[in-house]
Amino acid sequence: MRIARFVVDSDPLYGVVEDDKVHVLAGDPFFQGIKTTGVSHELDDVRLVAPIIPRSKVVGFGRTYREHAAELGNEVPTEPLMFLKPNTSVVGHGDPITLPAFSDEVSFEGELAVVIGRICKDVPAEKVPEVIFGYTVANDLTARDAQRTDPQWGRAKGFDGSCPLGPWIETSPDNPDDLGIISRVNGEVRQDGSTSDLIWSVNDLVAKASEAFTLLPGDVIMTGTPAGVGLVSEGDVVEIEIEQIGTLRSVFRR
Template sequence: MRIARFTTGDDPVYGLVDGSGRKVAEITGDPLYQRIELTGTVHELDDVRLLAPVIPRSKVIGIGRNYADHAKEMGGETSETPLMFLVPNTAVVGPGDPVVLPPQTQEVSYEGELAVVIGRVCKDVEPEDALAVVFGYTVANDVTARDLQRTDGQWARAKGFDTFCPLGPWIETDLDPAEQHITTRLDGEVVQDGPTSDMVHGTAALISFASKAFTLLPGDVILTGTPAGVGLVESGQRVEVEVDGIGVLSNPFVRH
């Protein structure tokens, strides 16, 4: 099931996207908290504006260096335990929204990732039970100011600028997170291409590890890491991140 959050010019609503990806049927309320019920209104997807499928009420949890080839290209190594960082929910934007390059940085890069959306309150979840707390999966671009990442020593600013966490195009509730492929394109050219099976720490392990540090709440998002091939992006360019089984997240980059 594909669950989108969208607007026709009024308040945001949720809907179910059909298999063709051409229509979206409105549903009542917020599916994270209410049973899904159709309203009877159906829109052409081209006639609505897709929004970030979830705005975390609590937190976005990022995972660093979770693909060995990416860790190597960044001059580091993978760790025995997941490397976690937090991203403010004000960094979240949706498909098509511009990523604004701030004046404090001159080295901004893309990071295509699979993102996990938590579906219920949980704490101290064991790996074998972790996937049961998942609401669904979406696509993320974990945008990073590389120069600030190096100089700050910790990653809150480098990862947390407004617009630095695009999510979308929707949430897929029926997905095997270990058997998908991530492809990132910069102005149409493939720059990242790797399977989620290459994760050092799998999705269930990441959920379990995070839940033993923080209580996870409905709508929390876990970014699962990026494969090799990260690079810089300039104003005027567009980044598309595609995850098999979900769809394509596309965002332009601008500098004001």
């Protein structure tokens, strides 16, 4: 099932996407369940927005793919490397993203993101599926020059617009540990990987995040990016496609 958040007139609504329609839900599915209202819209007639604005946090993981760590000259960490993005970094499918004035080296990173469905802490890996609401596509935008100079990654990873999510949440892909990830810049393929190449499984990463933080409904866990990342410039269009989920599109400006 695909759960979208969208705008028709003003206030965002949630809906179930089926074929070319979106069926409006009664309230917030994270707290009120999946209840349709009987109202539907053509998908082309609505504007998709970020499928979730995290209640508290986005937890990111870095260097979870060996080839990506190598391409940036980094060692693979012995433990998953965590960082946080504020919820003000989240934007949706198709939203224009203003490149930050403090950086001349913003890089795209296509990756699978996990959306948490209920409050949890210290979740064993085998129990992780019980706390997941679904999965979406993410672009972990990173200011590489700030990442090199700042002792912590808050500015490099957390600037406004640095966390595009969308186009919707897929609640039940066949196997989150075997999903193809393709990133295109202006139509040219730059990343072509799979979550099967993750050093740690998706469940292991969520479990590790839950050791450090209490996870709340709507929190997002970003699982890291495969090799092939690169810089974006004004006017570039980045499309990140994840098998069984969809394609997230972002346009960049100064």
